[in-house]
Amino acid sequence: NAGVTQTPKFRILKIGQSMTLQCTQDMNHNYMYWYRQDPGMGLKLIYYSVGAGITDKGEVPNGYNVSRSTTEDFPLRLELAAPSQTSVYFCASSGQIHQPQHFGDGTRLSIL
Amino acid sequence: KQEVTQIPAALSVPEGENLVLNCSFTDSAIYNLQWFRQDPGKGLTSLLLIQSSQREQTSGRLNASLDKSSGRSTLYIAASQPGDSATYLCAVGRNSGYALNFGKGTSLLVTP
Numbered sequence: 001n002a003g004v005t006q007t008p009k010f011r012i013l014k015i016g017q018s019m020t021l022q023c024t025q026d027m028n029h030n031y032m033y034w035y036r037q038d039p040g041m042g043l044k045l046i047y048y049s050v051g052a053g054i055t056d057k058g059e060v061p062n063g064y065n066v067s068r069s070t071t072e073d074f075p076l077r078l079e080l081a082a083p084s085q086t087s088v089y090f091c092a093s094s095g096q097i098h099q100p101q102h103f104g105d106g107t108r109l110s111i112l
Numbered sequence: 113k114q115e116v117t118q119i120p121a122a123l124s125v126p127e128g129e130n131l132v133l134n135c136s137f138t139d140s141a142i143y144n145l146q147w148f149r150q151d152p153g154k155g156l157t158s159l160l161l162i163q164s165s166q167r168e169q170t171s172g173r174l175n176a177s178l179d180k181s182s183g184r185s186t187l188y189i190a191a192s193q194p195g196d197s198a199t200y201l202c203a204v205g206r207n208s209g210y211a212l213n214f215g216k217g218t219s220l221l222v223t224p
Contacts, residue, residue, distance in 0.1 A: 004155070031210070042116065042201070042214035043156075050210075058211055090155055098143050098205050101212070103155035 002026050006091050006104035013081045013111045021076040021107050023091030031094045032074040033101065034058075034066065036087040043090065049074055050097075081111045114139045116204055118215035125192055126223055133187040133218045135202030140180050147176050147187050148201040150217065156201060160187070192222045 007022045025032065030051045035043040045058030049068040063085060065077045074093075078085060088108050092101040115138045125131055135145070144163045148156040160169045160176040162185070168177040175188040189196060199219045203212040 033210070040216060042216050043203075043212070044214075045211040048210045056210075092156075097210060100146060100158040100161050101156075102158070103148075105153075105155045 004091055004093055004102050004104035006089075006107050008107060009105065010108045011110070013078075013109065015081060015083065015111060017081050018077065018079050019081070021078070021089055021091075021109075023074045023076065023104060024072050025074075025091075025093040025102070026072065027093060027095070027102065028071060029093035029095050029102075030071070031097060031099075031101075032068065033092045033094075034064075034074070034076045035090045035092065036060065037090060037106075038087050046076065046089075078109075083111050085109065086111045114142075114204055114206065114213040116202060116213050116215040118200075118202055118218050120218060121216065122219040122221075124221040124223065127192060127194060129192050129222075131189050131192055131220075133189070133200050133202075133220070135185040135187070135215055137183045137185075137204045137213070140183055141207050142180060143205040143207050145176075145178055145185050146203045146205065146212070147174075147185075148203060150199045150201060152198075159200075189220075192220075194222050194224050196220060197222050 004025045033048045034046040047066040049055045091104045094101045146161045147159045162178045173190040199217040201217045202215045
C-alpha cells in the first residue's frame with residue numbers, strides 16, 4: 001500500500017525557475033493538502049482540495065498554484081522560484097475533513 | 113488566530129522512563145487535536161486523534177489527553193524505548209476551515 005507518494009524527493013532550483021511538485025495517493029481520498037515546513041517552524045497549509053476540480057487557498061498560497069484534475073493527483077506548481085520558498089514540502093490526504101491526514105515523505109527544495 | 117505551543121522543544125531521557133509531552137493552544141473552539149510522529153527525513157505519521165468531545169485516546173504505550181477548556185493536551189509515553197526517538201508534533205483542527213494548526217514539535221531522544 002503506497003499511501004501518499006511525492007516526487008521528487010530533492011531538488012535544487014535557481015532563482016526565477018519554475019517546477020511542479022508531484023503528489024499522488026492511492027487511498028481514494030477526497031481531501032488533499034499541501035504544507036510547507038520551514039526549519040524550526042510548524043507546518044503551514046499552502047493549498048487544499050476537497051475533490052477533483054475543487055481547490056482553495058490555505059495560509060501561505062503566494063507564489064504557488066495547484067490543480068486537481070483527478071482524485072489521485074494534486075500537483076503543486078512554483079512559478080518564479082524565490083529563496084523564501086526554500087523549504088520541505090509535504091502532501092497529505094484524508095478521507096473526510098477532520099479525519100487523520102496521511103502524509104508523504106516530503107520534497108526537499110532549495111532555491112539558490 | 114490559533115497559536116499552538118509545544119514544550120519542551122527538546123527532551124532526552126534514558127530508556128524505560130515514562131514521559132509527558134505538552135501541547136497548548138490559544139483558541140478552545142477546536143474540532144479535534146492530533147499527535148504526529150516525524151522521523152528524520154520522513155513525513156508525518158498520525159499517532160492519535162482526539163475529538164473535541166473526548167478526554168483521551170490510547171494506543172499501545174501512548175496516551176493522549178485533551179482539556180479543551182484550558183487549551184491543553186498531553187502525550188504520555190510509557191516505558192520509553194530508543195525506537196521512540198523522533199519529533200512529536202501536535203496539530204489542532206478548527207471548527208471551520210480545513211487547515212491544521214501545527215506546533216513546532218518536541219524532539220525526543222531516548223538513550224539506551
